Amino acid sequence: MPYVTPEERKVLLEHRNPATPGGLNFLITHMLTEYAKDKTINYTLLNEIMGVLESAKQEFYRRMVVPYEDEKKEQNGDVYP
Numbered sequence: 013m014p015y016v017t018p019e020e021r022k023v024l025l026e027h028r029n030p031a032t033p034g035g036l037n038f039l040i041t042h043m044l045t046e047y048a049k050d051k052t053i054n055y056t057l058l059n060e061i062m063g064v065l066e067s068a069k070q071e072f073y074r075r076m077v078v079p080y081e082d083e084k085k086e087q088n089g090d091v092y093p
Contacts, residue, residue, distance in 0.1 A: 016024065016038050030036040044061055051057055 016034055020035065021038065024030060024035050024039055025042065028039060030039055044065075048057060048061065
């Protein structure tokens with residue numbers, strides 16, 4: 013968990029424009045805890061949240077990381093035989 017100052021938290025929550033990995037982590041964590049608030053904490057809820065995170069991670073990888081890596085492979089050559 014990123015430990016950002018109370019002042020940083022206010023700015024992050026108001027503008028939702030993180031400038032650091034810690035700020036991004038804080039906003040994601042805040043969203044997750046807000047989603048879980050007022051819900052019964054049980055395996056189903058926790059598994060649901062973890063599933064959403066995994067799906068978002070995989071989609072980010074597919075849409076952002078793979079094209080970047082493919083471009084760099086074309087520019088610099090493949091490291092695999």
